[in-house]
Amino acid sequence: MPTAPYSYATLAQTQQELANRLYDSGMVFWSQAELTAYITESLRTWNALTSYWRDQFLWTPQQGITWYDLTNTAQMPNTLRPYTVTDATLYAVMQYHLLEPATGINPWPGSAQFTADDFLNAVARRRDETLSTTGCTVTRRTTGAVAGRITLPDTVIDVRRMAYLPAVGSPSTMWPEDTWGEMAFETTYEQNPAGIPATYLQSTDPPITFETNCPPGSAGSYELLTIEAGGTLSAVTPSTLLVPDDWTHVIKWGALADLLSRESNAKDSLRAQYCEGRYRMGLKLLENAAALLSVRVGNVPVQIDSVKAADLYQTSWQSLAQGPPVSAYYAGLNLLAVAPAADSRTYSATAVVVENAPIPASPGAFVQMGRDDYDAMLDYAQHLAAFKMGGADFTSTLQLFQRFIKQASVYSSKLDEMAEFTSMLLGLASREKDMHPITTPTGDPSA
Numbered sequence: 143m144p145t146a147p148y149s150y151a152t153l154a155q156t157q158q159e160l161a162n163r164l165y166d167s168g169m170v171f172w173s174q175a176e177l178t179a180y181i182t183e184s185l186r187t188w189n190a191l192t193s194y195w196r197d198q199f200l201w202t203p204q205q206g207i208t209w210y211d212l213t214n215t216a217q218m219p220n221t222l223r224p225y226t227v228t229d230a231t232l233y234a235v236m237q238y239h240l241l242e243p244a245t246g247i248n249p250w251p252g253s254a255q256f257t258a259d260d261f262l263n264a265v266a267r268r269r270d271e272t273l274s275t276t277g278c279t280v281t282r283r284t285t286g287a288v289a290g291r292i293t294l295p296d297t298v299i300d301v302r303r304m305a306y307l308p309a310v311g312s313p314s315t316m317w318p319e320d321t322w323g324e325m326a327f328e329t330t331y332e333q334n335p336a337g338i339p340a341t342y343l344q345s346t347d348p349p350i351t352f353e354t355n356c357p358p359g360s361a362g363s364y365e366l367l368t369i370e371a372g373g374t375l376s377a378v379t380p381s382t383l384l385v386p387d388d389w390t391h392v393i394k395w396g397a398l399a400d401l402l403s404r405e406s407n408a409k410d411s412l413r414a415q416y417c418e419g420r421y422r423m424g425l426k427l428l429e430n431a432a433a434l435l436s437v438r439v440g441n442v443p444v445q446i447d448s449v450k451a452a453d454l455y456q457t458s459w460q461s462l463a464q465g466p467p468v469s470a471y472y473a474g475l476n477l478l479a480v481a482p483a484a485d486s487r488t489y490s491a492t493a494v495v496v497e498n499a500p501i502p503a504s505p506g507a508f509v510q511m512g513r514d515d516y517d518a519m520l521d522y523a524q525h526l527a528a529f530k531m532g533g534a535d536f537t538s539t540l541q542l543f544q545r546f547i548k549q550a551s552v553y554s555s556k557l558d559e560m561a562e563f564t565s566m567l568l569g570l571a572s573r574e575k576d577m578h579p580i581t582t583p584t585g586d587p588s589a
Contacts (some may be wrong), residue, residue: 146500146510154505156520161460163524170525176238183235183391184523184546185511187345189499190388190424191550193432193568195510197222198494203439203467203484209282210434210478212434212495213278213386222497223433223476228380229269233261236398239529240408247377250415255408260401264377268396268421269383270371274299276428277580279384280474281370289357292364294350300369300580301352302473303449305460306339308362312461312584314338314455316364317356321346331355349386367449367473369432369580386475387498389431392424413532429575432568433475436494439467445479448574449473452481468492473574518549 151159157177161169169177189195199220201210212223230246237244237514240256247258273279280302285292287306294301304316319341323330334356341355342364372384383390399417402410437444444467452459459469462482466489472478479495500510510518521542528539558564 146508148510148512149170149508150513151179151509151511151516152506153178153227153502153509157505158507160201160523160527163520165528172462173244173296176244177523177527179235179238180523180526181509181519182518183526185501185509186499187522187545188389188511188515188519188550189496190386190391190427190431190555191547193496194515194553195497196435196494196498197497198492201491202491203480203489203491205486206314206464206483208479208481208483210480211282211476212478212493213279213476218493221493222495223386224498225384225387226498227387229262229265229375230380230391230398232265232383232394233272235290235394236261239398239526240401241530250377254334255406258377258400261397262377262539264397264400265383265393266375267400268393269385270299271396272385272389272393272425273369273371275425275580277473277575278370278389278428278431278475279369280477281368282477283366283368283370284363285366287339287358287362289363291347291351291353294352294366294368296367297373298350299370299371301342301344301366302331302369302578303367303453304342304352305365306331306362307365308338308358308360310360312458313365314340315457315460317341318345319343319355328355367477376384385428386431386433389424389428392421392428395424396421410532413536415528430569430572431475432496433477433571434472434493434495435567435570437470437478437480438492439480439489439490441490444468444470446470446570448470448577450576450578451479451572452479454577456481472571475571513555515549519548522546 157174160177160181161167161172166172197221201220209502210217212218212221213225215221215224233247234244242253242256247261250258252258285294305313306316307313316339320343324343336357336359338388339354339356339358342352344352347353373381376383383393386391397418399414399421401408402414402417434446437446449471459481464485465482467480467482467484469481470478471481502509525539525542528536
């Protein structure tokens with residue numbers, strides 16, 4: 143379970159040290175709450191770059207249940223990777239950065255530069271782009287298996303996998319196909335009698351629709367793994383962002399790039415360019431982020447692989463008779479499947495994960511950073527605090543950001559050296575992306 147091994151620097155001491163660095167020991171230009179926000183973001187960014195905090199938690203596989211969500215506190219009450227950061231958290235930090243009163247946007251009359259809608263729209267736009275580009279969060283949904291073209295809800299961004307779940311019988315994996323492939327290898331597919339759908343077509347259908355190579359032969363449903371847009375953001379009710387806590391800073395930088403790029407009083411090309419660069423860098427790093435490291439069931443290690451690998455090399459994995467799980471497969475950074483699904487016996491399972499960065503809950507709580515890395519964390523917090531100054535005052539702190547990145551690289555190198563296969567463990571989460579990429583190089587505008 144989570145531990146707190148470091149006990150030499152409290153949050154209050156860290157706030158004061160950061161204030162002293164900024165020559166604002168009285169916390170006048172940077173309030174205590176603002177300094178806390180920068181320290182928090184620095185800790186989370188450090189964890190995103192290094193996978194610094196790793197721990198394990200217990201969970202109980204349920205009979206007949208294949209899919210589990212590492213962020214779902216109802217399914218996994220002890221999870222160390224819940225979504226806790228809300229859009230309201232980002233609005234407050236963005237207001238600090240933009241020299242606006244950090245009151246949030248409920249209520250907020252706006253200013254000469256921005257309105258509440260500007261904040262809402264910028265965060266929602268970059269949140270959904272982050273989800274779409276990285277596939278960091280995958281959702282399992284089902285829809286009724288009926289004949290003809292099926293239209294999905296407009297929150298669906300992408301379909302990553304599909305299976306046919308007949309009301310009676312075993313699940314079967316379905317494969318993506320297009321009209322060219324069907325015409326080449328199954329020319330009469332439009333006349334196929336009802337049976338077990340084996341393929342689904344999207345590339346020649348309208349957006350968020352699909353059809354299958356044959357009508358379903360019996361009642362049942364289609365199981366889809368999808369990338370979904372987040373919900374509508376509201377100034378009144380905070381919403382979690384569907385992006386891992388330690389990576390929500392990526393959304394912030396993208397939203398700031400939008401706000402600072404407008405042709406208005408808010409335009410600041412230098413800082414907008416910096417924010418867009420941080421956003422793009424964050425997307426690339428998030429695509430290869432670590433999450434699940436190992437799983438044990440009954441204290442026996444199980445093999446971990448991607449869902450795509452399971453479909454390719456053990457196509458009947460979802461149809462195995464219930465019993466003690468011996469394999470685990472996952473997609474995105476959140477969705478975990480076990481095979482076979484557990485039977486009626488009680489199993490205790492352990493998941494080893496990169497946990498959310500531990501954030502000090504009170505001024506007297508200790509900051510969980512090693513002494514050798516603590517100063518680099520403060521460097522980055524100082525860099526964040528300088529953003530609102532703009533111009534040369536801000537750009538002069540870029541060396542602090544570079545030092546933070548260099549120290550993160552040094553720690554990652556140490557981590558790789560701790561054990562022979564550390565890089566393999568940290569790379570498990572990206573195996574699904576490697577085997578089943580979201581885009582091809584020809585479809586990537588930055589390629």
